[in-house]
Amino acid sequence: MNPAPAPDARTGIATTPTRRLILGSTSRYRRELLQRLQIPFEVVSPEVDESQHPGETPEQMARRLALAKARAVAANFPDAVVIGSDQVADLAGQALGKPGSHDRAVAQLRLMRGQSLVFHTAVAVVCLQSGFEQTDLAAVTVQFRALNDEEIENYLQAEQPYDCAGSAKSEGMGIALLDAINSDDPTALIGLPLIRTCRMLRAAGMTLLRAPGAKA
Numbered sequence: 656m657n658p659a660p661a662p663d664a665r666t667g668i669a670t671t672p673t674r675r676l677i678l679g680s681t682s683r684y685r686r687e688l689l690q691r692l693q694i695p696f697e698v699v700s701p702e703v704d705e706s707q708h709p710g711e712t713p714e715q716m717a718r719r720l721a722l723a724k725a726r727a728v729a730a731n732f733p734d735a736v737v738i739g740s741d742q743v744a745d746l747a748g749q750a751l752g753k754p755g756s757h758d759r760a761v762a763q764l765r766l767m768r769g770q771s772l773v774f775h776t777a778v779a780v781v782c783l784q785s786g787f788e789q790t791d792l793a794a795v796t797v798q799f800r801a802l803n804d805e806e807i808e809n810y811l812q813a814e815q816p817y818d819c820a821g822s823a824k825s826e827g828m829g830i831a832l833l834d835a836i837n838s839d840d841p842t843a844l845i846g847l848p849l850i851r852t853c854r855m856l857r858a859a860g861m862t863l864l865r866a867p868g869a870k871a
Contacts, residue, residue, distance in 0.1 A: 674734070674735065674736055674782075674860065674861060675697070675732065675734060675735040675736070676694065676695065676696040676697070676735065676736050676737075676738070676856075676861065677696060677697045677698070677699050677728055677732055677735045677736070677737045677738070678696050678697070678698050678699070678737075678738050679699055679700075679701040679724045679725050679727065679728035679729075679737050679738060679739040679740075680698070680700075680701065680724065680738075680739070680740060681698065681700045682740075682818075682846055684819075684845050684846040684847070685740055685846045685847045686698055688842050688845060688846060688847040688849055689738070689847060689849075689852075691849065692849070692853070692863060693865075694861075694863065694865065699728045699731075699732070699737075701723070701724035701725075701727040701728050701739060702727055703720065703723045703724050703727050705720055705741075705752070707750055712745075712748065712750075713743040713744070713745035713748070713749075713750040713773075713775050714743075714745070714775045714777075714792065714794070716741075716743050716750055716775075717741045717742060717743040717775040717776065717777040717792060718741075718775075718777045718779075718790055718792055720739075720741035720743075720777070721739045721740050721741040721777035721778055721779040721790060721792075722739060722777075722779040722781075722788075722790050723739070724739030724740070724741065724779070725737045725738060725739030725779040725780065725781040725788075726739070726779075726781055727739075729781040729782065729783050730783070733782075733783035733784050734782075734783075734784045735782065736780060736781075736782045736787070736856065736859050736860075736861055737780070737781045737782065738778065738779070738780055738847075738852060738856075739778070739779040739780075739781070740776065740777060740778045740779070740846065740847050740852075741776075741777050742774060742775065742776040742777075742820045742843075742846055743774075743775050743820060744772055744773075744774050744775075744820045744821035745772060745773040745774070745775055746766060746767060746770060746772050747770075751763055751766075751767075751772075751820060751821055752820055753817065753818050753819060753820055754816075754817050754819075754822045755817055755818075756817060757811060757815075757817065759817075759822075760811050760816065760817055760822035761807060761808070761811065763821065763822040764799075764802060764807045764810075764811070764822050764823070764832070765804075765807065767799045767821065767822075768799055768800065768801055768802040768807070769799060769800070769801040769802075770798075770799055771796060771797070771798050771799075772796070772797050772799065772821065773794050773795065773796050773797075774794070774795040774797060774820065774821065774843070774844055775792055775793075775794055776792065776793050776794075776795065776843040776844070776846065776847070776848050777790060777791070777792040777793075778790070778791055778792075778793075778847060778848055778851055778852050778855065779791075780852070780855040780856060780858075780859050782859055782860075785859070785860065787858070787859045787860070789855045789858060789859070791848070791851045791854075791855060792848075792851075793838065793839070793840040793843035793848035793850075793851055794838075794843075795836065795837070795838040795840075795843050795844045796835075796836070796837040796838070797821075797825075797833060797835070797836050797837075797844070798833060798834040798835040798836075799832055799833060799834065800832055800833065800834050802832060806832075810823075810828060810829070810831070810832060813828055814827055814828045814829065816829060824845075825844050825845065826845050
C-alpha cells in the first residue's frame with residue numbers, strides 16, 4: 656500500500672501531484688488557457704442550466720454557475736479536482752451572455768459601444784473526496800470605443816465571436832474594439848482567471864510547475 660501523501664508544512668494540506676484534474680467546461684478558450692500550465696487534465700461537459708435566476712446580479716450569476724458546473728462534474732468523479740468557470744458581461748447591471756447568432760451579436764455591440772462594461776469571470780475548484788471547495792471571481796473592466804455600424808459588421812464577419820460573452824474576442828481582432836482594459840488577472844477576460852485558478856489548485860493540494868518529464 657502506498658503511504659499517504661505528507662502534508663505541506665505551510666498549508667497543512669496533503670499535496671497530491673498525481674490527483675486527476677478535470678476541467679468542467681467544453682469551452683475551447685478555457686481549455687487553451689489551462690493548457691498553458693502544462694499539466695495533464697481531462698475535459699468533461701457539465702450538465703447545468705445556465706439561465707439567469709430572477710433578481711440575480713451578473714456577478715452572482717457567474718459565481719453560482721461556476722460552482723454549479725464544478726459540482727456537477729465532481730458528482731461523477733469524486734476523487735478528482737474539478738474546475739468550473741463562468742463568465743457574464745455586465746452592462747450597468749444587465750447580464751449579457753453569449754450571443755449565439757450574428758443578429759444578437761450586432762445588437763450586443765450596439766448596446767456596448769462607447770460604454771464601460773464589467774466582465775465577471777468566476778472560477779470554482781471542487782474535490783469531493785477531500786472535501787475541498789473554493790470559489791473566486793475576477794472582475795475585468797472594459798471600455799468599448801464608440802463603434803459605428805460598419806465597424807461592428809466588419810468585425811463580426813471577420814471573427815464571428817458568437818460563442819463569446821459580449822460578442823468580442825480580446826485575444827483576437829476584438830482588441831481593436833476597445834479603448835482600455837483594467838484587470839489584476841488578465842486571462843480572466845478570455846474565460847479563465849489563471850492566477851486565481853493556480854492559487855486555488857495549490858490550495859486543493861495540486862502540484863504545479865512540475866519538473867520537465869515528470870509523470871502525471
